[in-house]
Every structure is written in C-alpha cells, then in structure tokens.
Amino acid sequence: MSEHTMRAITISGFGGPEVLTAQRIGRPEPLPTEVLVRVHAAGINPVDWKTRAGQGMAGLQTLPLILGWDVSGVVEEVGFGVTTLAPGDEVYGMPWFPRAAGAYAEFVTAPSRQFARKPASIGHTEAAALPLAALTAWQALVDTADVQPGQRVLVHAGAGGVGHLAVQIAKHLGAQVIATAQEPRHAWLKELGADEAIDYTQRRFEEVAGEVDVVLDLIGGHDATNVRSVAVTRRGGLVVSIPSGVSDELAAAAAKAGVRTSPLLVEPDSAALTAIAGLVDSGALHVEVERAFALEDVAEAHRLGEKGRTRGKLVLDVTR
Structure with a gap:
C-alpha cells in the first residue's frame, strides 16, 4: 500500500454502530510543533459511541469524521520546532479533545505537548486505555477536588473505565475510598484499593455510605444519583458531576445543603499524563x-x- 495512505474507521453520518466504515484514506502530515504518531492502539470511551450516535461531542464535529481520542503509539515524524519528542519515542495521549483527534486510524497528528512518554512497564494496548479515563479521574480528584489524606471519597460507577482508575488515584492521595458497583466487582475493587464497596442494586448508597468529603459522580441524572449524592456530602464538601454537568436540580439541592458542586470536561494535559505514567510504572x-x-x-x-x-x-x- 502507498506510504501516503492509511487504514481508518470513518463515519459519514451519525447513527448506530453500522455507520462505522473501514476505509483507506490519506495519511496526515504534521504541521510545525506537531508530531505524526503511528497508532498501535486506540482506547474506546463512552464519548465515542455517544458522538457516533449524534450525542456527546457530535455538535463540535465535522463529517466525515474519524472517531477516537485515546492514542498509544510511536512517533513517526516531528514537525518544525518540536524539541521534546523524537522519531521512535513511545507516546500516549488524548490529543485535541473535544475536537476530533482521529484515533481510530493508523496515524494521527497533534501538538507534541499533548502527548507524554508511554508508561514503560505496560504495552500499547494498556496504555491506550489510560488517557481520557485517567485524565478525567486526575483532573477531578487532584486539580478540582484537591483530595487530601484522610478525606473520604465516594466514587460512583467504580468498576468502569474512569471509576476503577479514580479509586486507585484517590487511594494514592491518601483518601478513604468508597465505590459503588454491583457485588461481583467488589472483591476486585478492594484489590484496587477501595475500602468499601456498595451494591447500588441492593441498597441505596445514601443509607450506608456515611458522610464523605468528595463525591465523584460518573453517573449523573440516572436514578437521580447526582442529586442523591448531596445527602452524603458534608457541609462544604464537593460533588464533581461529570456525565451531565451540574443540573439545576443538583445545584438547588447542593445550595440548600451547603455543598459545593463542579462540572468537569477533561482536557489534554501532558504534565498529568507524565504523573500518571509514573504511578503506573511504580505499581500504584x-x-x-x-x-x-x-x-x-x-x-x-x-x-x-x-x-x-x-x-x-x-x-x-x-x-492487527
């Protein structure tokens, strides 16, 4: 095949999984300050299928579209001015978000400083699973909530992509961690560092969680999880609500209870990716x-x- 083309998965219209089409298209070229990365693996996130269906970040995209933001691969070429990376470097990242990054393809281009060196202790498949989910957890717990040792943190959907990483990051920060998940996931979550796991299908979390300092809400309005989280948050504590942001109902309940709220939309962050890689390589x-x-x-x-x-x-x- 020509060195100027690549395999990619494109969509020309929003819809179900059937709109995902394998094609051979032109390979991108890096602009100054950008790198061309040969993609070894691409992570899949809920924002991917929501965007494909015309939800999520669909309104920010232009069709035809190559989905995907999580990338792990090897620098193939660097544009003028790049000093931090060189051809042959193994990197991972979540470039351009929420603009299209085109990760479902053999090559991507993006500013060099939106990537970081891949954790050395894991392969590309595992590294590609990290950026969007780990950055979401990091930016929520470290940058937004400023979790401190001894605080109590409740992570909803603790067994999911963001959740299982958030459990570990909160534990690394010295917090006591409570996670909601169905019972078959409990033993695994405790291996990851959860001090307590609550089966939300069997018990209302607000009846058993006790008082917490921070809630990481990865569910949102489903079953009013966001609003119900206020009941377990101490006065002055924080609910970080990610899927749907801070709804009017959540804002009203929080204001009445003296609880702070914050939305969060993850951003490219090479410094955080470097810190996350360090945690991976240390075994944390x-x-x-x-x-x-x-x-x-x-x-x-x-x-x-x-x-x-x-x-x-x-x-x-x-x-493959």
Whole structure:
C-alpha cells in the first residue's frame, strides 16, 4: 500500500454502530510543533459511541469524521520546532479533545505537548486505555477536588473505565475510598484499593455510605444519583458531576445543603499524563482492559461498550 495512505474507521453520518466504515484514506502530515504518531492502539470511551450516535461531542464535529481520542503509539515524524519528542519515542495521549483527534486510524497528528512518554512497564494496548479515563479521574480528584489524606471519597460507577482508575488515584492521595458497583466487582475493587464497596442494586448508597468529603459522580441524572449524592456530602464538601454537568436540580439541592458542586470536561494535559505514567510504572495504578478488538471490529466493540457492563476499558489494536 502507498506510504501516503492509511487504514481508518470513518463515519459519514451519525447513527448506530453500522455507520462505522473501514476505509483507506490519506495519511496526515504534521504541521510545525506537531508530531505524526503511528497508532498501535486506540482506547474506546463512552464519548465515542455517544458522538457516533449524534450525542456527546457530535455538535463540535465535522463529517466525515474519524472517531477516537485515546492514542498509544510511536512517533513517526516531528514537525518544525518540536524539541521534546523524537522519531521512535513511545507516546500516549488524548490529543485535541473535544475536537476530533482521529484515533481510530493508523496515524494521527497533534501538538507534541499533548502527548507524554508511554508508561514503560505496560504495552500499547494498556496504555491506550489510560488517557481520557485517567485524565478525567486526575483532573477531578487532584486539580478540582484537591483530595487530601484522610478525606473520604465516594466514587460512583467504580468498576468502569474512569471509576476503577479514580479509586486507585484517590487511594494514592491518601483518601478513604468508597465505590459503588454491583457485588461481583467488589472483591476486585478492594484489590484496587477501595475500602468499601456498595451494591447500588441492593441498597441505596445514601443509607450506608456515611458522610464523605468528595463525591465523584460518573453517573449523573440516572436514578437521580447526582442529586442523591448531596445527602452524603458534608457541609462544604464537593460533588464533581461529570456525565451531565451540574443540573439545576443538583445545584438547588447542593445550595440548600451547603455543598459545593463542579462540572468537569477533561482536557489534554501532558504534565498529568507524565504523573500518571509514573504511578503506573511504580505499581500504584493498574489499568484494566476487558477486551481488545481489531480495528475493523470496532462496531462490535461499540455494541459491547453501549451495554454499560464493561470492567475497565475496551481497546482497538490497530496493529492487527
């Protein structure tokens, strides 16, 4: 095949998994300050299938579109002015978000400082599962909540992509960690560092969680999880609500209870990625990949992800 083309998964219209189409298209070229990365693996996130369906970040995109933001690969070429990376460097990142990054392809280009060196102790498949989820957890717990040793942190959806990383990051910060998940995930979550796990299908979390300093709400309005979280948050504590931001109902309940709230939309952050890589290489952070798919099997991956029962992350192995 021509060195000027690449395999990619494109969509020309929003819809179900069937709109994901494998094509051979032109390979991008790096502009000054950018790097061209040969993608070895691409992580899959809920924002991917929501955008594909015309939700999520769909309104910010232009069709035809290559989905995907999580990348792990090797620098192929550097543009003028790049000083921090060189061809052959193994990198990972979440470039351009929320603009399109085009990760479901063999090559991507982005500013060099939106990447960081891949954790040395894991392969590209595991590294590709990290950026968006780990950065979300990091920016929520470190930058937004400023979690301190001894604080109590409640993580909703603790067994999911962001949740299982948030449990570990909160524990690394010295917090006492409570996670909600169905009972079959409890033993695993405790291995990751959760001090307590609550099966939300059996008990209302507000009846058993006690008082917490920080809630990381990864569910939002479903079953009023966001509003109900106010009941367990101490006065002056913080609810970080991610999927749907701070709704009017959450804001009103929080104001009445003297609880702070914050939305969060994850941003590219090479400094945080470097810190996260350090946690991985030290053994303090483990990323769980439930399954890796070939690039052309992306529709099957989306169908599985949309069921909402994934333990950790799903990944595309672009080298297959």
